[in-house]
Amino acid sequence: MARILVVDDEEAIRSGLAEILTEEGYEVEQAGDGQTALARIREEVFDLVCTDVRMPRMDGLELVERVKQESPETELIVITGFASLQSAVDAVKRGAEDYLSKPFDLDEVRLTVKRALEKKSLRDKQGRLERRVAHLSPGPTLLGKSPSFQRSLQLLERVAPTQSTVLILGETGTGKELVAREIHRLSPRAAEPFIPINCGALPDTLLESELFGYAKGAFTGADKNTHGLFEAADRGTLFLDEIGNISLSMQQRLLRVLEAGELLRLGERKVRKVDVRIVAATNADLKKDVEKGLFRQDFYYRLRVLSLELPPLRDRMDDLPLLANHFLQGCAARFHKKIEGFSKPALAALEAHRWPGNIRELENAVEHAAILCVTPSIELEDLPGELREKAVTSGGVEAAPLTLDALERQHILRVLRECGGHRGRSAEQLGINRRTLYRKLIEYGVAREEGDEDEGDDSPQPSTS
Helix, strand or coil: CCCCCCEEECCCHHHHHHHHHCCCCCCEEEEEEHHHHHHHHHCCCCCCEEEEEECCCHHHHHHHHHHHHHHCEEEEEECCCCCCCCHHHHHHCCCCCEEEEECHHHHHHHHHHHHHHHHHHHHHHHHHHHHHHHHHHCCCCCCCCCCCHHHHHHHHHHHCCCCCCCEEEEECCCHHHHHHHHHHHHCCCCCCCCCEEEEEHHHHHHHHHHHHHCCCCCCCCCCEEECCCCCEEEEECCECCCCCHHCCHHHHHHHHHHHCCCCECCCCCEEEEEEEEEEEEEEHHHHHHHHHHCHHHHHHHHHHEEECCCHHHHCCCHHHHHHHHHHHHHHHHHCCCCEEEEEEEHHHHHHHHHCHHHHHHHHHHHHHHHHHCCCCEEEEEECCCHHHHHHHHCCCCCCCCCCHHHHHHHHHHHHEEEEEEEEHHHHHHHCCCHHHHHHHHHHHHCCCCCCCCCCCCCCCCCCCC
16 A cells, blocks of 8 residues: 655645545545654655645755655655646656646546556566566575485475565574575565564564664654664565574564564554565574473464474585585685685595584684685695694594605795795794795795795785785
8 A cells, every 4th residue: 555645734735635545545644844744754654745835844845855865765746736837847857756736636636646656666666676686696605415405405495485484493503594595585575675683682672672663752762763674674584583582572572473464663552564574593492492381382383384404514514525615715715815725634624523613613714724824725734723633633634644845845834824924934934045935835836936036025925826
């Protein structure tokens, strides 16, 4: 239903026009002057504003300009009592779509308003189409060939086109938000907002105001009417992460929105309709929480219309090389480094780890290694300490005796890392001259033969550029 604001300082005219538009099925509000109208526009979204030209405090032409600044998507029609062509021309120049003359002709009012709203609808559809086309480009990469992950992807592709609520289950760091974004991207709502919120990071009172919004004066500091995230996500998707951490009372409020598509802002009695798809996620066992009375059974079943469980990384270790190299490519691009991959010892160390933090832990470990790397590939020494120590103590990595040359190479590269890639300081610490170090680095593939080493340059050298 289109929402229209009628602005006129003459109550009879204002009320008469509002009555006509209400009979046509529109939701209509009234304002007696431009400043009042502007205040309402800052609080609510209107599809159309019909405003008189001649009003005290702020005339209609100025209001047109201000509305276009505050709410560019709102259409405007100006009302003039003397059918002045110049007034209509001025209004159109400032952003109005059309004008109405007093006294009103009912058919003209209906046609003019319908035409303006149809134009807005077409413009909105075009905007949604453009956003939809943008969303059709490849989204966040969900990589994995393991059977358990492939089953999850197949289920994702089946649930995404529906309008049903989805509950994503999985340990911390398994990529639940990434999956939620992919569900949104593949859904009919892809051109509309995707809004995430971590429910476990906010206390109940703050979470309530964030989700539902609040009216002016609802609490100390509430100096204006404010939309909540439900209204911001209207026609789109709201991702409720860590849903298992919210209170029973908040669960009840959310259940009302899920069942009826209605909400109340804090401090307000007006029921507002919203059309939002909910995707929720948790690492908790909600079924056990229901049995313990910590989670509402009705809310649990309403959330779990469709559920999707993500396997932990330890159960899909076949995917680790693929994921690690994907993260490495991104880090190398960000840090402007040429890093081709992982050495066998480094990759073996990654595969030997149990990854309690899952994919998020792997991504952080790869970033750590990419920052420290000064060679064409990630070496064991580049990895975080815990992974290096576990690899050495387990005997699964570098268990065979090293040759003298291999020990020398390992030592030189370790010193180079500790000096941040600075060749001058590295040579000094190693007790050799820079030309000797440079020849060694050429042998190791860290430096190129062509080009002058620039003996006098004491600045840090790029790792592989």
